[in-house]
Amino acid sequence: MSASTETIERFTQQGYDAGFFTDIEQDRAEPGLSEDTIRFISAKKNEPEWLLEWRLEAYRNWLNMPEPDWQYVHYDPIDFQAICYYAAPKRDEDRPQSLDDIDPEIRETYEKLGIPLHEQEMLAGVAVDAVFDSVSVATSYKEKLAEQGVIFCSMSEAVHDHPELVRKYLGTVVPPGDNFFAALNSAVFTDGSFVFIPKGVRCPMELSTYFRINAANTGQFERTLIIAEDSSYVSYLEGCTAPMRDENQLHAAVVELVALDDAEIKYSTVQNWYPGNKEGKGGIYNFVTKRGVCAGDRSKISWTQVETGSAITWKYPSVVMRGDDSVGEFYSVAVSRMRQQADTGTKMIHLGKNTRSTIVSKGISAGQGQQVYRGLVRIAPTAENARNYSQCDSMLMGSECGAHTFPYLDVNNSTAQLEHEATTSKIGEDQLLYCMSRGISQEDAISLIVNGFCKEVFRELPMEFAVEAQKLLEITLEDSVG
Amino acid sequence: MALLEIRNLHVSVEGTEVLKGVDLTLDSGKVHAIMGPNGGGKSTLAKVLVGDEAYEITEGEILYEGEDILELPPEERARMGIFLGFQYPVEIPGVSNTYFLKAAVNAIRKHHGQDEMDAMDFLQLVKERAKRVKLDESLLQRPVNDGFSGGEKKRNEIFHMSVLEPKLCILDETDSGLDIDALRIVSDGVNAMRSEERGFLVITHYQRLLDYIVPDVVHVFVDGRIVKTGDKELAKQLEVDGYAAFEEAAA
Numbered sequence: 085m086s087a088s089t090e091t092i093e094r095f096t097q098q099g100y101d102a103g104f105f106t107d108i109e110q111d112r113a114e115p116g117l118s119e120d121t122i123r124f125i126s127a128k129k130n131e132p133e134w135l136l137e138w139r140l141e142a143y144r145n146w147l148n149m150p151e152p153d154w155q156y157v158h159y160d161p162i163d164f165q166a167i168c169y170y171a172a173p174k175r176d177e178d179r180p181q182s183l184d185d186i187d188p189e190i191r192e193t194y195e196k197l198g199i200p201l202h203e204q205e206m207l208a209g210v211a212v213d214a215v216f217d218s219v220s221v222a223t224s225y226k227e228k229l230a231e232q233g234v235i236f237c238s239m240s241e242a243v244h245d246h247p248e249l250v251r252k253y254l255g256t257v258v259p260p261g262d263n264f265f266a267a268l269n270s271a272v273f274t275d276g277s278f279v280f281i282p283k284g285v286r287c288p289m290e291l292s293t294y295f296r297i298n299a300a301n302t303g304q305f306e307r308t309l310i311i312a313e314d315s316s317y318v319s320y321l322e323g324c325t326a327p328m329r330d331e332n333q334l335h336a337a338v339v340e341l342v343a344l345d346d347a348e349i350k351y352s353t354v355q356n357w358y359p360g361n362k363e364g365k366g367g368i369y370n371f372v373t374k375r376g377v378c379a380g381d382r383s384k385i386s387w388t389q390v391e392t393g394s395a396i397t398w399k400y401p402s403v404v405m406r407g408d409d410s411v412g413e414f415y416s417v418a419v420s421r422m423r424q425q426a427d428t429g430t431k432m433i434h435l436g437k438n439t440r441s442t443i444v445s446k447g448i449s450a451g452q453g454q455q456v457y458r459g460l461v462r463i464a465p466t467a468e469n470a471r472n473y474s475q476c477d478s479m480l481m482g483s484e485c486g487a488h489t490f491p492y493l494d495v496n497n498s499t500a501q502l503e504h505e506a507t508t509s510k511i512g513e514d515q516l517l518y519c520m521s522r523g524i525s526q527e528d529a530i531s532l533i534v535n536g537f538c539k540e541v542f543r544e545l546p547m548e549f550a551v552e553a554q555k556l557l558e559i560t561l562e563d564s565v566g
Numbered sequence: 567m568a569l570l571e572i573r574n575l576h577v578s579v580e581g582t583e584v585l586k587g588v589d590l591t592l593d594s595g596k597v598h599a600i601m602g603p604n605g606g607g608k609s610t611l612a613k614v615l616v617g618d619e620a621y622e623i624t625e626g627e628i629l630y631e632g633e634d635i636l637e638l639p640p641e642e643r644a645r646m647g648i649f650l651g652f653q654y655p656v657e658i659p660g661v662s663n664t665y666f667l668k669a670a671v672n673a674i675r676k677h678h679g680q681d682e683m684d685a686m687d688f689l690q691l692v693k694e695r696a697k698r699v700k701l702d703e704s705l706l707q708r709p710v711n712d713g714f715s716g717g718e719k720k721r722n723e724i725f726h727m728s729v730l731e732p733k734l735c736i737l738d739e740t741d742s743g744l745d746i747d748a749l750r751i752v753s754d755g756v757n758a759m760r761s762e763e764r765g766f767l768v769i770t771h772y773q774r775l776l777d778y779i780v781p782d783v784v785h786v787f788v789d790g791r792i793v794k795t796g797d798k799e800l801a802k803q804l805e806v807d808g809y810a811a812f813e814e815a816a817a
Contacts, residue, residue, distance in 0.1 A: 512656070513618075513619070513620060514654075514656050515656050515658060517613075517616070517618050517640060518652065518655070518656040518658070519658070519666075519670075520617075520639065520640035520641045520644065521616040521617070521640045521641075521643075521644050521648075521649070521650050522644055522649075522666075522667075522670040522726065522730065523641055523644035523645045523670045523671075523673040523674045523677070523730070524641060524666075524669050524670055524673050525641050525673065526639075526641070528669060528673070532658070532661050532666070532669065533658060533661070535660070535661070536658055536659055536660025536661035536709065537659060537660055538660070539660035540660070
């Protein structure tokens, strides 16, 4: 066995660093899904009638929708009646008023992940709305943000405190009947973030939410809504890890972004959920619908993601460019190792004149990981002078993994200009030998090569996030060679 | 003690023997040239010396400064002072040439118990050495070999060598793909590094390079072994007669 084969073995058997489990009493719904479950969730959250009706309508839609099967991923059928749709830390009535009030056990969990909240606040100047399971347990910097009129709170709070905004925008980007998993989310979503940036305001800090899935056998259904009014700007960071569990955990989030005239939203994700063990057992099913609408002229929406976790990823952060001269961007690094499967990419829908989109996708496959890039660029008849640039690069480590590219183009206006570039490379023995023969260790060589490969995406991330992402990638790909 | 001593080296790749008993002794301060037809195993020898795991050593020894290095991984050998200028330098997209070299220099320094090099000192060193091999300064910030012309890649190898200052310099067909001006620049870079502390193993197909880098010893390498050893005149004779006589003898 050559040294590199050995390192592949070591790599595929490597444990999950964030795999630990916090024991917290759960206040949870019985497993199963019915109108009663939805009423339970809605009542638990003390929601207004209109929202309950909205949920129920989504549920009735969902009942008539087929589960999609066109993705290039394989998994056993999900038993939606076996899932528990609501779990919250018990002290629901008595929410912590500041970070000091947070359960030490929860704080310890964060510290194990290397993201202590207090340090983050002080060092990074990041406002943190931490979601532990389904209920927000901490919101900070709220006052400072409020001075500027920025609203940053949990979705549950927004429903109570800003019902007119929630009602106006919820489901306008991803309608309740959009797709199977979006409909499910609309019916049972528990919490998430709500962000509103008023006209002309440049949000004074990066907004950040750390998600965690912590209850056994509990689906996590986040719902996030970000609205940027005219000429405003916001950068939103989302990052998460999950403790090691045996059962598959379904995660079907929905994220909606709305950018009005001259507004800009930058949405960055670092995702490191439990990928399952080396036999492919356990791990998160990450079936997410993320979409932004450039509703106003000259608006801009930019998705940047670094995806290293989850057993199965099914996600296409998209931008609908409705306003003239609006811009959509998608920068992605996705890693599939062990038996991870990812079918991911983006949709760029050009409706307005002079709309421009950029897609940069970097896929890394290792072990027996399978990775698909699936991207749609649609130029509507109304989209005069639309432009798109797509670049999809795949890197293979080892000989048992796979990379597949499915680009879809739908061009209905002859003035459109589209460019597509795609490459597939293998981390070659020759590349490694070259680095090592200059004195660089094998592990450093891999991290050097991989970071170089992902550079165009990393430089789109906010500074502190870029460092974290780079570190995550290094830990993930430690000892992986082909 | 010899800088490099190869004894009865047999090497196989995927079951086929490619080196069939190589013996060679190289002393510090000397330049040895290895000449021979394509496919004779010259590049294999170079790769085996730096520890390429694609090859299986079935018999023999490689001693570097008296120490058996066969079990050492490539990075260990590099840190001890062995350098290979590749025949086909590899591209590393997204990694700047300077950043790459800094990683290499500091790995080597760490091995010798030295602190990391000061960033400003390093930059100065890199600029000075780039000038020596007339490497355009813009190539320092570009990703390693990415989009470099053939000549630039070879010059970059010599540049790396002059920054890392190895004791054993192996150059694999560094002359291939170079025009006459580039050949002169590369040779000047090599000649500037010739010293009593350093030995060179220069692998080439053509005698031309040896007009610029004048060897102390010339080996003719055919079918996996050295079939004749002589001085620089041997190279000139080969230029006239070709390898045919040796190939027949080997067959």
